[in-house]
Amino acid sequence: MLRWCFVVSMLLSSTTFVHGKIIHENNASADAQTTNEKCVKCHNSVTPGIVKQYLDSPMTQLLKKPVLCVNCHSYEHQTADDAHKAKLPTADSCAEKCHTDQLVQMRKGKHNLAWFGMKSQLAYHGQPAPITGDGYRGCSGCHKIGQKGLMGIQEGITEELESDGGKEIAEYRYGNAQCDACHTRHSFKKSEAQDPRTCSNCHMGFDHPQWEMYMSSKHGIIWDIENNQNVNGRTPTCQQCHMAEGNHEVRTSWGFLGLRIPTKENVLGLIKVAPNLEESLTKLATFLPDGNYEGLDDDPGWVLDRAIILQxxxxxxxxxxxxxxxxxxVVQGEAANGPSKFNEMRAKMKAICNDCHAKNFVAGHFNASDAIIKSADHQFSKAIQAVQGLYKDGILQKPEGWKYAPDLLQFYDAKTKVEQELYLIMLKYRQRTFQGAFHASNDYMHWYGWAPLKASVNIILEETKNMRKAAQTVEAK
Ligand code: HEC
Ligand code: HEC
Ligand code: HEC
Ligand code: HEC
Ligand code: HEC
Ligand code: HEC
Ligand code: HEC
Structure with a gap:
């Protein structure tokens, strides 16, 4: 383990940097400094870009005891032939003596779960290694913001996640630093992390276009018009809404999938609407939390639609x-929240809006956006039930190796046209509908979200009807 801040404070008690030039004021610092000068000198020709960024970094420029190459990469590699001996830091290295608060916060939030979340997906396991592994070209390129080596149900752990003690990290030479997703090396600037563009290489595109939504909302447009003010602008950045007070624990009420865990009361309330399900619902309720979602609609019809989506x-x-x-x-990957977390985060987010908007305006925005999830869920559930019916009636057969059918988590590996449409509703249209609503992007909410969602549901309903007709004709022959 690196103990660099400690080492630095011992060795460099009064060393200062002036314009990147090291000034020795204390002989005790000579060892570390001499080695560091070697690193810098040789790397000035090997990787000049890295040296330039390093010398320009606030941790080199501003600290009384600058952080040295060796503090992050150790002393073991010092020649051109033993580069493999250099250590590459992890997020823990940043916290070893200095940034403990940020690490503790990040560990509590969703970013830390990103690698585990990715690996929990069936779709991940179906793809070739270059897309998922240490080439960092696909899923893994974005999800490496998460900690490696978190073990769950696939390793037989049914309680909270456990750590494998560094085994998986050791399998990967690069990509364990996590913090460099926003504070890129080797400048590690705070100002860079405060810029919403920092979030945009991951939070964009197909299933989570928050960047595009932000840039087409009044918030993003004003941020852009008024010269990208990341701290005291008239409108908030991603960070001001999601990392208020510099808190590194990112997490939202509805989450990526727009789901929440039903409460005991929600599920027991369903028995009135679906008395034939009394036994299963009573059993299901024993697993679920108490409490209620403040200000949210608990219409049993919506509870049922959400249950069908989960099915x-x-x-x-x-x-x-x-x-x-x-x-x-849900439990280990924390993809959906129960009422206590949901309400707590909702209240925090509303307080942020309230800095610039009236309480009533804010409540209206959240009510409308929640109601949009309800409408989308109802459409989605209709389409799902039509496809489920095809399996029930033997018109579609469960593909070999599938445990559930239809299975939304097969993503684009689904076999039929109607299931491909279900996949598009789940990851593209429904996401854009509610994410666009919350981010005040009308075009994403409607034309990229709701409109194709409705079109897709119509395609599925029509297509399932045709498939039934075709099956009847075959039977009649
Ligand atoms: C005599 C030249 C030389 C010195 C001195 C030197 N390096 Fe290197 N270092 C290299 C070369 C060559 C590479 C490989 C670069 C490449 O493959 O393009 C390298 C690679 C690295 C890597 C990347 C390792 C990897 O697996 O990608 C790190 C980190 C590194 N050096 C840090 C340091 C640190 C810290 C010091 C001082 C303790 C140092 N270097 C001193 C020549 C040197
Ligand atoms: C504050 C910590 C820190 C300091 C100081 C630091 N590095 Fe790094 N370095 C990192 C991190 C983080 C990575 C990325 C590791 C990964 O990919 O997991 C990295 C990666 C590298 C790499 C390989 C990755 C690449 O982009 O090629 C080289 C080479 C390297 N550092 C050289 C240096 C040299 C030379 C110095 C001093 C001039 C230095 N580093 C100072 C944190 C540091
Ligand atoms: C390197 C890619 C990457 C970058 C950069 C990144 N994120 Fe994320 N973010 C992710 C991934 C992946 C997840 C999903 C984590 C999981 O699997 O649970 C996520 C999750 C989130 C969530 C949690 C949503 C929920 O489920 O409740 C928020 C909020 C968030 N990010 C905000 C930000 C902000 C703000 C920034 C910029 C300051 C940012 N992210 C930068 C990849 C990234
Ligand atoms: C462009 C970067 C990027 C790529 C590529 C990517 N993801 Fe993600 N992923 C994200 C971001 C960002 C989030 C969080 C989005 C949000 O909360 O709205 C996320 C969320 C997730 C979640 C939800 C976690 C949760 O708790 O809600 C899972 C699971 C997931 N991704 C798996 C995958 C898999 C599997 C792949 C490859 C087949 C993949 N991702 C490819 C960036 C990416
Ligand atoms: C999702 C993007 C993101 C990631 C990942 C991230 N940071 Fe930050 N970091 C930020 C933002 C944004 C700020 C500025 C917060 C503010 O406005 O006060 C910041 C600020 C900081 C600061 C300066 C605090 C201050 O008060 O001046 C430190 C130190 C820091 N981060 C360390 C870390 C460490 C260590 C990690 C990894 C455990 C990390 N960050 C990961 C976005 C990120
Ligand atoms: C005006 C404040 C605000 C800004 C600016 C903002 N968000 Fe959000 N974000 C929200 C709200 C509100 C939600 C929904 C919270 C909930 O579930 O109740 C949300 C949800 C999210 C989620 C979870 C999935 C979703 O989209 O609903 C992610 C991830 C996210 N935002 C990332 C970002 C990124 C990245 C940016 C910048 C490009 C950004 N946000 C800008 C307020 C904001
Ligand atoms: C730092 C101040 C600030 C914060 C914080 C903020 N906004 Fe805004 N917001 C603005 C400004 C300024 C506008 C543009 C006002 C106008 O259109 O005249 C705006 C516009 C909007 C609009 C579209 C304009 C309209 O009148 O329809 C919506 C919706 C909105 N904000 C919702 C929110 C929500 C929800 C939050 C919290 C998640 C939030 N805002 C947080 C400053 C802020």
Whole structure:
């Protein structure tokens, strides 16, 4: 383990940097300094860009005891032939003596779960290694912001996640630093991390276009018009809404998938609407939290629609019981919140809006956006039920190796046209509908979200009808 801040303070008690030039004021610092000068000198020709960034970094420029190459990379490599001996830091290295607060906060939030979340997906396991592994070209390129080596249900752990003690980290030479997702090396600037463009290489595109939504909302437009003020602008940045007071624990009420865990009361309330499900619902309720979602609609019809979505994702079984996926994705991966966390985060977010907007305006915005999830869920559930019916009636057969069918988590590996449409609704249209609503991007909410969602539901309803007709004709022959 690196103990560099400690080492630095011992060795460099009064060393200062002036314009990147090291001034020795204390002989005790000579060892570390001499070695560092060697690193800098040789790397000035090997990787001049890195040296330039390093010399320009606030940790080199501004600190009384500058951080040295050796503090992060150790002393072991010092010649042109033993580069493999250099150590590459992890997020823990940053916290070893200095940035403990940020690490502790980040560990509590969703970013830390990103690698685990990715690996919990069926779709991940179906793809070739270059897309998922240490080439960092696809899923892994974005999800490396998460900590490696978190173990869950696939390793037989059914409680909280456990750490493998560094085994998986050791399998990967690069990509364990996490913090460099926003504070890129070797300048590690705070100002860079405060810029919303920093979030945009991951939070963009197909299933989570928050960057595009922000840039088409009044918030982003004013940020851009008024010269990209990241701290005291008239409108907030991503960071001001999601990392208020510099808190590194990012997390939202609805999360990526726009799901929440039903409460005991929600599920028991369903029995009135679906008395035939009394037994399964009573059993399901024993797994669920108490409490209620403040200001949210608890219409049983919506509870049922959400249950059907979870069923199609294999998170609830055919008889509505929690599956191993429920534990892995919802409990361990924290993909959905229960009422206490949901309410707490909602209140915090509203308080942020309230700095610039009236309480009533803010409440209206959240009510409308929540209601949009309800409408989208109802459409989605109709389409799912039409496809589920095809499996029930033997018109579609469960593909070999599939545990559930239809299975939303097969993503684009689904076999039929109607299931490809379900996949598009789940990851593209429904996401854009509600994410666009919350981020005040009307075009994403409507034309990129709701409109194609409705079109897709119509395609599915029509197509399933045709498939039934075709099956009847075959039978009649
Ligand atoms: C005599 C030249 C020389 C010296 C001195 C030197 N390096 Fe290197 N270093 C290299 C070369 C060559 C590479 C490989 C570069 C490449 O592959 O393009 C390298 C690679 C690295 C890497 C990347 C390792 C990897 O696996 O990608 C790190 C980190 C590194 N050096 C840090 C240091 C530190 C810290 C010091 C001082 C303790 C140092 N270097 C001193 C020549 C040197
Ligand atoms: C504050 C910590 C820190 C300091 C100081 C630091 N580095 Fe790094 N370095 C990192 C991190 C983080 C990575 C990325 C590791 C990864 O990919 O997991 C890295 C990666 C590297 C790499 C390989 C990756 C690449 O982009 O090629 C080289 C080479 C390197 N550092 C050289 C140096 C040299 C030379 C110095 C001093 C002039 C230095 N570093 C100072 C943190 C540091
Ligand atoms: C390197 C890619 C990357 C960068 C850069 C990045 N994120 Fe993320 N972010 C992710 C991933 C991946 C997840 C999903 C984590 C998981 O699997 O649980 C995520 C999750 C989140 C969530 C949690 C949503 C929820 O489920 O509640 C928020 C909020 C968030 N990021 C905000 C930001 C902000 C703000 C920035 C810029 C300051 C940022 N992110 C930069 C990759 C990134
Ligand atoms: C462009 C970067 C990027 C790529 C590529 C990417 N993801 Fe993500 N992923 C994210 C971001 C950002 C989030 C969080 C989005 C949000 O909360 O709205 C996320 C969220 C997730 C989540 C949800 C976690 C949760 O708790 O809600 C899972 C699971 C996931 N991704 C798996 C994958 C898999 C598997 C792949 C490859 C097949 C993949 N991702 C490819 C950036 C990416
Ligand atoms: C998702 C992007 C993101 C990631 C990942 C991230 N940071 Fe930050 N960091 C920020 C932002 C934004 C700020 C500025 C916060 C503010 O406005 O006060 C910041 C500020 C900081 C500061 C300066 C605090 C201050 O008060 O001046 C430190 C130190 C820091 N981060 C360390 C870390 C460490 C260590 C990690 C990894 C454990 C990390 N950060 C990961 C976005 C990030
Ligand atoms: C005006 C404040 C605000 C700004 C600016 C903002 N967000 Fe959000 N963000 C929200 C709200 C509100 C939600 C929904 C919270 C909830 O679930 O109740 C949200 C949700 C999210 C989520 C979870 C999935 C979703 O989209 O609903 C992610 C990830 C996210 N934002 C990332 C970003 C990124 C990245 C940026 C900048 C490009 C950004 N946000 C800008 C307020 C903001
Ligand atoms: C730093 C101040 C600030 C914060 C914080 C802020 N906004 Fe805004 N917001 C603005 C400004 C300025 C405008 C542009 C006002 C106008 O259109 O005249 C705006 C515009 C909007 C609009 C579109 C304009 C309209 O009148 O329809 C919505 C919706 C909105 N904000 C919602 C929110 C929500 C929700 C939050 C919290 C998640 C939030 N804002 C946080 C400053 C802020």
């Amino acid at each position: 199609a994702a294999g998170i609830l079984s055919a008889d509505l019981q929690p599956t191993e996926r429920f534990i892995e994705i």
